[in-house]
Amino acid sequence: MTGIVKRFPGVVALRGVDLEVEPGEVHCLLGQNGAGKSTLIKVLAGVHQPDEGRITWNGTEVRLSHPQAAMDLGIATIYQELDLVEGLTVAENIFLGHERARYGFSQRRAAARETADLLRRLGHSEISPTAEVGSLSAAGQQIVSMARALSRDARLIVMDEPSAVLDAGEVQRLFGVIRDLTAEGVAVVYISHRLEEIRAIGDRVTVLKDGGTVTTGLPAKETPTAEVIRLMTGRSIEYVFPPRPGVPPGEPLLEVEGLSRAGEFADVDFSVRPGEVVGFAGLVGAGRSEILETVFGARKADRGTVRVGGKALRPGSVDAAVAAGIGLCPEERKSQALLLGDSVATNISLASLTRFAKGGVLDGRGMRRASADIARSVDVRPPDIGREMRTLSGGNQQKVVLARWLLRDCRVLLLDEPTRGVDVGARSEIYGLIRTLADRGVAVVVVSSEIEEVLGLSDRVLVIGDGAVLAEAASGELDERGVLDIVMRGDAA
Ligand SMILES: Nc1ncnc2c1ncn2[C@@H]1O[C@H](COP(=O)(O)OP(=O)(O)OP(=O)(O)O)[C@@H](O)[C@H]1O
Ligand SMILES: [Mg+2]
Structure with missing residues (x-):
């Protein structure tokens, strides 16, 4: 992505952003709330049309005029605001828009079987392919979105704050899946506000601030967290909790x-x-x-x-x-x-x-x-x-x-x-x-x-x-x- 500009009424969300992602890498996209991360990945997903700039895929310039165009290229996105259909089952959500959802009983059975395989691969065989998505927790829905991305054999998977709804154990499982994917050459764009995750899973880092690129392609493992914070906020923050006076005296309320x-x-x-x-x-x-x-x-x-x-x-x-x-x-x-x-x-x-x-x-x-x-x-x-x-x-x-x-x-x-x-x-x-x-x-x-x-x-x-x-x-x-x-x-x- 080169020189991407996106304007909304009254706001310039992106003012010329560059992002280059290589096969097999985990590219962390960082920035404060409102910096433009989700907008950038929605441009990449064909949800938003950029006002200016170019997108090149495998050396060829592409126009992603709608989400299906991005999916057809092999770009799958797990959105921050999950976009599943709550009244449909897990399997139906995963195969929505695929042929498999459309045909009869045997196709549905195949979809259920494939869904079970995907969920097992993600370490979540406790989720039933026939469960209604609306009955799952936010973490469960996140897993289903992830399974859907895997089902599409994507070459690039974009994850907008996947860990926000996961606990420590689930984040480790997610990282395991990401490592397997990147070993097969799949590229991952990873957005998170949990900065300790960058060192754990990231290869390179791009930092956005107020819709602009502060830095791009920084090595994730070698960049100290304090430096990342400084790049994101323009200041250094002592990431401390307020002092705790300790358990106060008195009767319980x-x-x-x-x-x-x-x-x-x-x-x-x-x-x-x-x-x-x-x-x-x-x-x-x-x-x-x-x-x-x-x-x-x-x-x-x-x-x-x-x-x-x-x-x-x-x-x-x-x-x-x-x-x-x-x-x-x-x-x-x-x-x-x-x-x-x-x-x-x-x-x-x-x-x-x-x-x-x-x-x-x-x-x-x-x-x-x-x-x-x-x-x-x-x-x-x-x-x-x-x-x-x-x-x-x-x-x-x-x-x-x-x-x-x-x-x-x-x-x-x-x-x-x-x-x-x-x-x-x-x-x-x-x-x-x-x-x-x-x-x-x-x-x-x-x-x-x-x-x-x-x-x-x-x-x-x-x-x-x-x-x-x-x-x-x-x-x-x-x-x-x-x-x-x-x-x-x-x-x-
Ligand atoms: N549909 C929209 N209409 C108008 N303004 C928008 C719209 N979507 C996003 N914006 C604005 O664009 C800017 C970038 O928003 P964006 O959602 O990309 O931020 P973000 O980096 O993903 O933040 P967060 O970490 O909070 O998710 C913000 O100022 C936001 O208010
Ligand atoms: Mg966002």
């Missing part, structure tokens, strides 16, 4: 006792004091999100109680949880009821309307001002809360989701993967903000598949595995290895 839901988790006990950040570490599927959703009343517990300030909540009632001051920032952006056609300001203030309604009149100006303040503090870019939500990059949409829950005055804040897809600069600001809320007396629970994040951010850590609390420790008493050991032993038991 949130108390969870014996919480159980058949098939999901059993006898979960924990408590959080005002001013405390408690982290849940564990693998995807360990039951952490289900526990948070049950505390929030979005799922009904079979047994157990949730108390806020000593008062038991009515089980299975979101209204009761909200009235008691609990807020949940859920895991998946899709389920966040984001109003993509509305402004950033509307999306942020959605959960706080009552706060700004005085005597039946909405204080629109106050609401916009508060939204603007909170948007600034999580660094939503561009810094214009009037913008339509759909025009924001993936990481910036995530920041809006977080802002929504930060604006709401919660006594207990449950955060599920709060920094998913958020770049290194904004991350440290979000960590600071979470700590500020805790300092103001909010009881915070954080779930993250990045163990380093849980350990760095929390005063106390609970290790969750297979729907049970396997261990609890003050931060500083556990390291990443320790958490993984507990999880593995727990799984084996």
